[in-house]
Amino acid sequence: MYVSVRGRLLLNAEALNMTESVGNYVKRRRVPVMIPVEGGYGLFFVPAISGESIAHKYQELLAQEALRMGLPVCRLCERGIFLKSANDDVVKFAFPKVSFPDKQVKGAKGKKEDNPDFEYEFEKNVISNCVVEDVGGFLYAPARGGKNVKRTSNFLTGYMIPVKEALENVVIDPQLHSRYALGTQFVKDQEQAGQMIYYVELTSAPYTFSFDLDTKFLGAISFDVERAGERVVDDKEYKRRVEASLNALAKLIIEAGFGAKRTRFMPSGEWESLVIAVSDDTWTVPSSFSKDYIERAKKKAERISYNTKLFIYPEKQLEEVVTEAVEEALSRLQV
Numbered sequence: 001m002y003v004s005v006r007g008r009l010l011l012n013a014e015a016l017n018m019t020e021s022v023g024n025y026v027k028r029r030r031v032p033v034m035i036p037v038e039g040g041y042g043l044f045f046v047p048a049i050s051g052e053s054i055a056h057k058y059q060e061l062l063a064q065e066a067l068r069m070g071l072p073v074c075r076l077c078e079r080g081i082f083l084k085s086a087n088d089d090v091v092k093f094a095f096p097k098v099s100f101p102d103k104q105v106k107g108a109k110g111k112k113e114d115n116p117d118f119e120y121e122f123e124k125n126v127i128s129n130c131v132v133e134d135v136g137g138f139l140y141a142p143a144r145g146g147k148n149v150k151r152t153s154n155f156l157t158g159y160m161i162p163v164k165e166a167l168e169n170v171v172i173d174p175q176l177h178s179r180y181a182l183g184t185q186f187v188k189d190q191e192q193a194g195q196m197i198y199y200v201e202l203t204s205a206p207y208t209f210s211f212d213l214d215t216k217f218l219g220a221i222s223f224d225v226e227r228a229g230e231r232v233v234d235d236k237e238y239k240r241r242v243e244a245s246l247n248a249l250a251k252l253i254i255e256a257g258f259g260a261k262r263t264r265f266m267p268s269g270e271w272e273s274l275v276i277a278v279s280d281d282t283w284t285v286p287s288s289f290s291k292d293y294i295e296r297a298k299k300k301a302e303r304i305s306y307n308t309k310l311f312i313y314p315e316k317q318l319e320e321v322v323t324e325a326v327e328e329a330l331s332r333l334q335v
Contacts, residue, residue, distance in 0.1 A: 001215045001216075001242075001278070001279070001280060001329060001332050001333065002212070002213070002214050002215070002216075002277075002278075002279045002280070002281060002282050002283055002306075003212065003213040003215075003246070003249070003276065003277070003278055003279075003325070003329055004211075004212045004276070004277040004279070004283060004284045004285045005209070005210065005211040005212070005249070005253065005274070005275070005276050005277075005285065006208070006209065006210055006274075006275050006284075006285035006286065006287065006288040006293060006297070007208075007209040007253075007271060007272075007273060007274035007275065007288055007313075008163055008206055008207070008208060008209070008271070008272040008273050008274075008288050009160070009206070009207050009209050009256060009269060009270070009271050009272065010205075010206045010207075010269055010270055010271075010272050011204065011205065011206075011207060011267040011268075011269040012204040012267055012268040012269065013202055013204055013265070013267055013268060014202065014203065014204065014259070014265065014267030014269070015028065015200055015201065015202050015203075015260075015261045015265040015267075016049050016053065016258070016259025016260060016261065016262070016265075016267065017029040017047075017048065017049045017050055017053050017259060017260065018200075018201070018260065018261060024196070024197060024198040024199060025174065025198070025199045025201075026198070026199065026200045026201060027201055028047050028172050028201035028202070028203060029047065029048050029049070029050065030045045030046060030047060030048065030172070031045070031046065031048040031159060031161060032044070032045055033045075033046050033161055033162075033167060035164060035167065044167045044168070044170075046161060046162050046167060046170050046205070047162070047170060047172055047203040047205060048159045048160060048161050049159065049160040049207065049258070049259055050159055051157045051158040051159055053258055053259055053260065054157045054160070054211070054252075054258045055136070055153075055155070055157055056080075056082065056258070057252060057257060057258035057259070058136075058155065058157070058211075058248060058249065058252050058258075059077070059080075059082055059132050059135075059136050060080045061248040061251050061252055062131065062132055062135060062136070062244060062245060062248040063077050063078050063080065063131075063132050064248075065244045065247045065248045065251075066131040066132065066241075066244045069240055069243070069244055071131045071237070071240060071241060071244060072128070072129045072130060072131060073130055073131055073132055074094040074095055074129060074130040074132070074133065075093060075094050075095075075096070076090065076093065076094045077094070077130055077132040077133065082132070082136070084132070084133050084136065084137070084138035084139070085126050085133060085138040085139075085140045085149075086138070086139065086140065086141065087140070087141060087142050087143055088142050088143075088144070091140070094130070095125070095126075095129055095130075098125055098129050099125075100121070100122060100125055101115060101117065101118050101121035101122060101125075102115055102118075103115055103118055103146045103147065114147070118146075118147055118149075119147055119149050119223055119224055120221060120223075120224040120227055122140065122149045123149055123151055123221055123222070123223050123224070124221065124232045126138060126140075126151070127151075127219060127220075127221075127232055127233070128232055128233060131241055131244060133151070134151075134154075134218060134219060134241065135153070135154050135155060135218060135241070135245050136153050136154070136155065137150075137151040137152050137153035137154065138150075138151050139151075149223055150223060151222055151223060152222060154213065154214050154215070154216075154217055154218055154245075155211065155212065155213045155214070155245070155249075156210075156211070156212040156213075156214075157210060157211045157212075158210050160207040160208055160209055160210075161207065161208055161289070162205040162206065162207060162208075163205075163206045163207070163208055163288070163289060163290075163291065164289050164290050164291070165291060166205055166206050170203060170204075170205045171203065172201050172202070172203045173201065173202055173203065174199040174200070174201050174202075175199065175200050175201075175202050176197065176198075176199055177197075177198050177199070177200060178195050178196060178197050178198070179195065179196045179198075180194065180195045181194055181195065181196075182194040182195065200261075200265065202265070206272060208287065208288045208289050209274075209288065210287070210288070211249065211252075212284060213245060213246070213249060214282065215242050215245070216229075217229070218238060218241050218242060218245070219231055219232060219233035219237065219238045219241055220232065238333075239330075239333050242329075242330070242333060243330060246326045246329055246330065247326070249326075250322045250323070250325075250326050253271075253274070253318075253322055254318065254319060254322055256269060256271070271313060271318055273288070273294060273312075273313060273314060274312070274313040274318065274321060275288075275293070275294055275297050275310060275311070275312050275313075276310070276311040276312075276321060276322065276325040277297065277301070277308055277309070277310050277311075278308070278309050278311070278325055278328045278329045278332070279305075279306040279307060279308040279309075280306045280307045280308075280332065281306035282306075283301075283304070283305070283306050283308050285297045285310075286300060294312060297310060298310065307332075309328055311324055311325040311328070
């Protein structure tokens with residue numbers, strides 16, 4: 001079962017994805033975007049919100065939802081720290097009660113040799129004991145030698161960029177802020193600064209949004225070629241993991257709480273449009289970069305369909321669209 005989401009989200013006065021600080025100046029993330037123009041192509045450097053930012057928030061919500069449902073989450077992921085089985089020290093801290101396989105075992109002649117089942121057993125243990133790493137993947141790369149184990153993420157997302165019609169009108173503007181210490185014992189003479197001046201870049205734009213979830217390998221081995229697809233959790237837990245993944249996605253869409261610097265720069269925003277496609281096989285909604293993406297999604301579904309059903313806002317209320325899409329996806333679980 002495959003869930004694909006594309007949408008347009010208008011955000012005003014936002015600083016959701018900053019990069020570096022140069023002195024007292026905090027810079028906004030920018031990316032190059034190219035579009036066709038008369039006689040060639042035009043290049044624009046525009047504000048963007050990275051896919052890493054969206055993925056981080058989704059995995060935070062997934063960890064919370066999994067814990068609420070009584071599903072396993074490792075010690076780091078439950079705290080919103082997504083190191084995700086990066087090396088031996090991380091694994092030891094994240095899974096203190098789990099016995100992981102030895103990298104070497106005794107061979108026929110009593111000599112130590114590489115454990116042929118290490119990658120399989122390692123991925124199996126991680127999947128079984130952490131829903132976030134099951135859904136979001138991990139890369140085990142020990143610094144002191146040994147075999148690497150990689151699990152590709154089962155959800156996909158990408159940069160949010162301004163929509164095509166808005167590229168020429170998007171402006172990044174530095175806003176002046178100051179903090180004062182005047183009137184306190186911390187300013188004792190004229191040589192000490194009584195205020196600190198700093199600038200934060202802000203912008204406003206209608207952004208694209210993209211997110212896909214593929215449930216095929218949830219709870220299943222993916223790294224070992226010979227055993228790829230082997231389910232290592234029972235059918236009941238598989239269904240609950242899919243449900244947790246969908247509930248986290250629903251919350252991500254409805255609340256749109258991703259991005260940093262929200263405590264003092266919470267943007268004013270609202271969804272302009274959204275399409276959620278639920279299919280029995282890989283089927284993606286066309287990019288929302290162009291304004292006709294909803295019409296293109298409908299035409300695509302007419303020509304190519306894997307039992308594909310579309311849920312569209314503003315044809316219905318946003319909460320209704322998201323709820324119906326989740327219910328449709330859960331109804332298709334073959335367990």
